[in-house]
Amino acid sequence: MPPRGTASARAIESSVVVASNRGPVSFDRDERGRLAPRRGTGGLVTALSGVFYRDDTSWVSAAMTDGDRAVALKGRTVDTDSHQRMRYVVIPPDRYDGYYNEVSNRILWMAHHNLWDIPRSPMFDDTTQEAWHDFVESNRAFAQALAQEADNDPVYLIQDYHLCLVPGMLRELVPDAKIVHFSHTPFAGATYLRVLPVTMRTALLRGMAGADVLGFQSKQWAENYLLSARSLPELRVLRGGRIDVDGRVASVRSFPVAVSAEPLRETANSPEADEVRAELGAWAGDSKLILRVDRLEPSKNILRGFLAYELFLRRNPSWVGAVRFLCLFSPSREDVPEYRNYGEECLAEAARINDEMGTTSWEPIEVRVQEDYAFAVAAYDLYDVLLVNPTYDGMNLVAMEGPLVNRRDGVLVLSRNAGAFSRLGRQSLGVNPFDLAETAEAMREALEMPDEERARRARGLSRTVQAHTPATWLADQLDAVDQVRPPSHRRS
Template identity: 55%
Template sequence: MAEHQVLVASNRGPVSFERDAHGNIVAKRGGGGLVTALTGAMQLAGGLWIASAMSDEDRERARDGHFDVDVEGTGYRLRYLSFPPATYDRYYNGISNRILWFLNHYLWDVPRTPRFDDGTQRDWAAYRRVNQSFAAALHDEAGQLRSEPLFLVQDYHLSLVPAMLRKLRPGALINHFSHIPNAGPTYTRILPTAIREELLAGLLGADVLGLQAEVWAENFLTACRILPGTRVDFRRRSVQWQGRTVRVRVYPVATDTESLEAAASTEEVASISRRLARWRGDAKLILRVDRTELSKNILRGFLAFETFLRRHPRWRRRVRFLALLNSSRGSIAEYRQYMRECMHAAGRINAELGDDDWSPIRVVVGDHFPTVVAAYRLYDVLMVNPVYDGMNLIAKEGPVVNRRKGVLILSENAGAFSELGRHSICINPFDVLQTAEALAQALEMEEADRGRRIRGLRAAIRRGTAERWVRRQLDDLEAVRLLREGRGST
């Protein structure tokens, strides 16, 4: 890494800009272990992070070209790309959110949606233009370095960048990492033929393609077989494409355990924990923490809790369900409708099964991390039931700071299941009855069993770090470089 700088590309950058009370533009660091890991890689080897300008203040800074900024003692070298609002909307909402996200989380109501038309083609053209701008910016920045950098391209927003960058720099060392699931060939065939082939060919421009879990890697390898001209080797997890070998690898994203533990030890979190404990009283606490996202399966979670209370009435008044929800994609009609359905279900359940002194479900909508950490400390059951999820870091965060030997109920379709499944209660996320009975099993579990499970969860979670996640990707790119130079092996 010392010889090769790192160029990172992502839709959202590690720093956002806003105006303070005096009207000055100030920088705010993004959260999460991935920002920490990728920043660390750049600081160790040198490099640059390229992202989209999201706000007016971001766009103002984008006019500076690449620039340096210091946030909370961490230095960043950044370049933000500014796009016309209509172009960005088509790229981000039209394709990334409405098509690629829905595709890879199996969210379409297939008898009715999607319907591809002229608007889809205009959206795809915008998606292509934005990806081309990222590829051109990466090429431009790489040309100013003394040696060829390592390119780390992030997620489904930038699926075409690897092939576009490859055309500009045939010898580039490119990794593309998908943070979301991969739907596999059957669902991918829903896409218009030209779009799906361009999408797959775009990704195959990389040297190494990373996914969160084995199941998503297998899905991608199988999907590649629908692209004419590919040869897939499942044993070696590679794809032969246009005379090149593309390696498909699994890099499970890790949570930042040190930051979580530090947050859990603050007085603010302790104060919130005391308030939540008073609200909970002697009852058991079921917790979910999610964005108001279709794939998170909030509605079925509420319905499963209702089924549990009706099938196990002895638990009425002895358990509370706390849902901490963070608003997401409110500009999309399906999301607004889904949130209305979730709130209606919670209200109906409270009206039908609650009383003046006890409401079964409490829904809190907002983004307040200390409250989340406080709730993590207190839960007896953590429900993580996405219909499909690339990883789901909630499943990895909660057990780290929980103080009640809390039980994890985990969807078999979450990427985290491959690491945490043996220490959790497994559910089919579509099966409301099974989820209801999982709640009963979790709440009635013996303390010794709860203790064994949470110790297993913590051990599995601590085996991964954000630094190891990025280091493995850089090491695999380095192996490709050595192989090209005749100094490595397959």
């Protein structure tokens, strides 16, 4: 830990309030009818939970269960068994649908990942305006809940696009608040963001600018925000990634998220993982293994991954029967038609390739749709090639987790549009995720790479990933607040 009195020491000692749509803990009734906490799920929660297991942390999230709502009715923050204090925001189900499913997922997620079929979608109408109202009011409810946590002059860490309006709203309620907004996703380019209705786009940019620090996964996403901010006369973009907001200076920076090696390796060494390794080893035999681990959703570019693999096999028939492609997918947002339809199309494409290219003793693609973290971590151990080819991705934790666990000097084939490429590009094989031919060639190059080069790249990946930890990721953001808001300027 840094010496007391340094900026990092002050940051680590700061009281922290985290806000996210989902929290790390939910409450259910046990067999005796008592409220009992259980760990929440979701990629963001998984990424953040290890960072915020601190005694001085409160977490504000939407109530997801009847137990959460019962806790919320008490109107206060409650302690959990995991050293965190939870405060829940109750959003009525019909409003939550507009806020989360319609605006957060079908509009903002799709915009930031460049996923719209522009000739056909989106089309904004009265239904969109109703959903936008739900989004605004849900963000307002979060801001009001956060304002109730202001007594200890905390640093507010507001997470992701769901809560992009909260910084500005919280600033109105607590003018001296120290606020960080962090975007875990990409941030749409200025031209693509102009597809949004002007009122929506302005509110998004202005709301995020309510923070003292706007954090992004990579410099590219931070620069995209700054380009769009230039279109608003009330946001004056300064040199050095800063913006003037009504006479207050905010900093726009990249803070690449990190993974925690120790719990990952603990899972890899667990009895459950040992069983999976034995199962997969027997299944793969002497074949080389290409692996992907993803949510089953459009931004992960699964369909093109299958087609690139098919092209690789047709171009390189000597690999037919000598390589297997293991695809581990977790279900994602199946109540959103675009996600559900895409998932069905991907599974159908894998089945077609197996029918056309498989033999009686060999199936080219093995697909498993399941929520099994230990299974995925065990599979990391065994891959010869890890395919990570999202169309766009804020960071991509799989690209960082795999090299920490893998023991076969596996080669990473990585989309240049993933935030992780800015960190891991030199040790990986970069691909244009839309180019099937380039991706197919990268698969061949990875499988046929000399052992010495494989080992060199694998060592480099592991060193790079371990150079940053979740603790330093958090400290860097808190230090950035100190730089924008020196302690002498803070509320006494």
